Amino acid sequence: MTGLLLDPPDRFDLETEVAIVGAGGCGLTAALAAREAGAEVWLFERDRVPRGSTAMSSGMVPAAGTRFQRARGIDDDPERFAADILAKNGGATDLAIVRTLARRAAPTVEWLVDRFAVPLDLVEAFLYPGHSRPRMHAPPGRSGAELVGALERAVEETGASLLCEARVDALIVERSAAGSVARVRGLRVERRDGRFETVAAGAVVLACCGYGGAPDLVRRFVPEMAEAPYHGHAGNQGDAVRWGQALGAGLADLGAYQGHAGLAVPHEVLITWAIVVEGGVQVDATGRRFADETRGYSEQAALLRAGPGGVGWILYDEARHRLALAFEDYRRALEAGAISVAPDPAGLAAVTGLPADTLVATLEEVRELARTGGTDRFGRDFSKVAPLEPPFRAVKVTGALFHTQGGLVVDPVARVLRSDGSPIPGLFAGGGAARGVSGPGAAGYLSGNGLLSAIVLGRIAGESAATEARGTSPGCGA
Numbered sequence: 001m002t003g004l005l006l007d008p009p010d011r012f013d014l015e016t017e018v019a020i021v022g023a024g025g026c027g028l029t030a031a032l033a034a035r036e037a038g039a040e041v042w043l044f045e046r047d048r049v050p051r052g053s054t055a056m057s058s059g060m061v062p063a064a065g066t067r068f069q070r071a072r073g074i075d076d077d078p079e080r081f082a083a084d085i086l087a088k089n090g091g092a093t094d095l096a097i098v099r100t101l102a103r104r105a106a107p108t109v110e111w112l113v114d115r116f117a118v119p120l121d122l123v124e125a126f127l128y129p130g131h132s133r134p135r136m137h138a139p140p141g142r143s144g145a146e147l148v149g150a151l152e153r154a155v156e157e158t159g160a161s162l163l164c165e166a167r168v169d170a171l172i173v174e175r176s177a178a179g180s181v182a183r184v185r186g187l188r189v190e191r192r193d194g195r196f197e198t199v200a201a202g203a204v205v206l207a208c209c210g211y212g213g214a215p216d217l218v219r220r221f222v223p224e225m226a227e228a229p230y231h232g233h234a235g236n237q238g239d240a241v242r243w244g245q246a247l248g249a250g251l252a253d254l255g256a257y258q259g260h261a262g263l264a265v266p267h268e269v270l271i272t273w274a275i276v277v278e279g280g281v282q283v284d285a286t287g288r289r290f291a292d293e294t295r296g297y298s299e300q301a302a303l304l305r306a307g308p309g310g311v312g313w314i315l316y317d318e319a320r321h322r323l324a325l326a327f328e329d330y331r332r333a334l335e336a337g338a339i340s341v342a343p344d345p346a347g348l349a350a351v352t353g354l355p356a357d358t359l360v361a362t363l364e365e366v367r368e369l370a371r372t373g374g375t376d377r378f379g380r381d382f383s384k385v386a387p388l389e390p391p392f393r394a395v396k397v398t399g400a401l402f403h404t405q406g407g408l409v410v411d412p413v414a415r416v417l418r419s420d421g422s423p424i425p426g427l428f429a430g431g432g433a434a435r436g437v438s439g440p441g442a443a444g445y446l447s448g449n450g451l452l453s454a455i456v457l458g459r460i461a462g463e464s465a466a467t468e469a470r471g472t473s474p475g476c477g478a
């Protein structure tokens with residue numbers, strides 16, 4: 001049971017300057033930053049090896065104004081990036097956090113590459129919906145597992161201590177004379193053998209992500225996806241939110257989430273939305289399109305789930321198939337037999353089982369739209385994509401919940417705030433544990449918002465935690 005231990009014990013089993021809960025993208029990056037600031041760091045991870053949702057992701061970290069963009073002649077800057085985030089969420093978020101993350105993303109990507117040899121490079125081949133410039137930076141295999149592997153190696157080299165099979169079950173807090181929470185003093189961890197150990201910490205960073213793996217919280221906060229498959233990390237069970245509630249912390253945007261309308265069924269492998277952005281389309285189980293797919297894969301997920309059977313197909317061709325082959329997940333889907341191919345629309349109907357008349361009409365319509373550069377009845381503009389050409393491909397998909405975006409309210413230096421806006425001393429959060437920058441629902445999720453918060457806010461949380469624990473002054477905020 002996740003909870004609070006009111007009143008510190010007389011003796012702790014371990015003492016450290018910075019304790020980090022969770023070793024996904026946020027926790028590992030926070031550890032690098034805290035070590036760089038000179039702090040002693042312990043990371044506690046409930047799994048046998050660190051992976052988290054970060055390892056399930058495509059490892060795409062958005063950043064504007066990097067030297068990787070400049071080398072390709074791409075003119076981008078944090079203001080433009082912040083404007084794209086705000087256009088997607090309708091401005092319904094914390095402006096100061098958006099500006100901070102947009103400003104610190106480029107130096108953070110370069111810091112990871114230059115200082116810790118994390119292999120991130122610009123992804124130029126396509127633009128994700130809502131981004132006005134190519135600004136995703138990813139490992140060569142477009143795989144979050146590569147990202148986590150590189151971060152974990154770097155953390156080991158810095159001398160931070162990583163303890164796995166160590167589930168943090170409680171935060172230890174000190175109370176004021178009036179009985180309210182005065183500061184967080186540490187945590188309690190359950191080891192593999194069932195023993196509990198107490199850890200004193202100068203500062204605690206919550207990097208244990210959101211509540212996608214907690215059906216009770218999903219039903220309560222994200223009811224539209226309660227029956228959808230959860231394709232994020234199972235161990236993310238809402239501990240940060242539960243602690244936040246017990247501490248009187250501010251919580252916001254709890255209905256926000258990243259959905260995805262491209263989870264291959266029954267294989268449960270992510271099909272990159274690049275296929276769709278570059279001219280593919282999505283149909284429901286009747287063979288009809290039902291939305292402008294390019295608005296975003298996140299909001300498309302609930303629309304797909306609401307259609308007949310909650311499943312559909314992504315239709316595309318050989319050129320988009322070749323583009324998708326750059327993604328490790330897509331190659332896995334291909335190997336697993338998830339991708340169908342046929343020489344013509346009627347053949348595609350035969351291999352997919354979709355009604356032939358409807359499928360032929362749908363494909364003819366979208367090919368004509370691309371040929372003439374038209375806009376369809378949903379408002380999708382086909383003027384910048386080449387028509388789909390035979391042979392055609394199709395993959396059966398459903399809409400899934402990838403991760404939740406609501407969480408603890410933090411300030412721009414990642415301090416967790418009480419509901420009255422004052423910081424809770426000793427407590428910091430980033431990544432999926434903190435409120436994201438996607439507004440209140442699914443439609444505000446701009447691709448990359450997840451790792452933006454994990455990596456960039458994670459770095460900030462690590463710096464701030466080290467500063468508080470060591471009583472030093474804040475860094476330069478590169």
Ligand SMILES: Cc1cc2nc3c(=O)[nH]c(=O)nc-3n(C[C@H](O)[C@H](O)[C@H](O)COP(=O)(O)OP(=O)(O)OC[C@H]3O[C@@H](n4cnc5c(N)ncnc54)[C@H](O)[C@@H]3O)c2cc1C
Pocket residue numbers: 021022023024025026027044045046047050051052053054055056057058059060061062166167168169207208209210231232233235236237239258270402403430431432433447448449450451452454
């Ligand atoms: C399939 C998929 C694809 C995605 N693709 C992208 C993408 O390309 N770009 C992007 O920006 N975002 C993407 N996202 C979202 C992104 O992966 C997440 O937003 C991000 O990984 C969150 O990072 P995190 O460190 O907060 O959480 P995680 O990486 O999930 O790490 C949290 C860690 O905390 C541990 N933990 C939880 N509770 C405890 C506890 N009590 N004690 C100890 N440990 C605990 C967990 O085991 C886990 O290892 C994707 C998500 C999915 C699921």
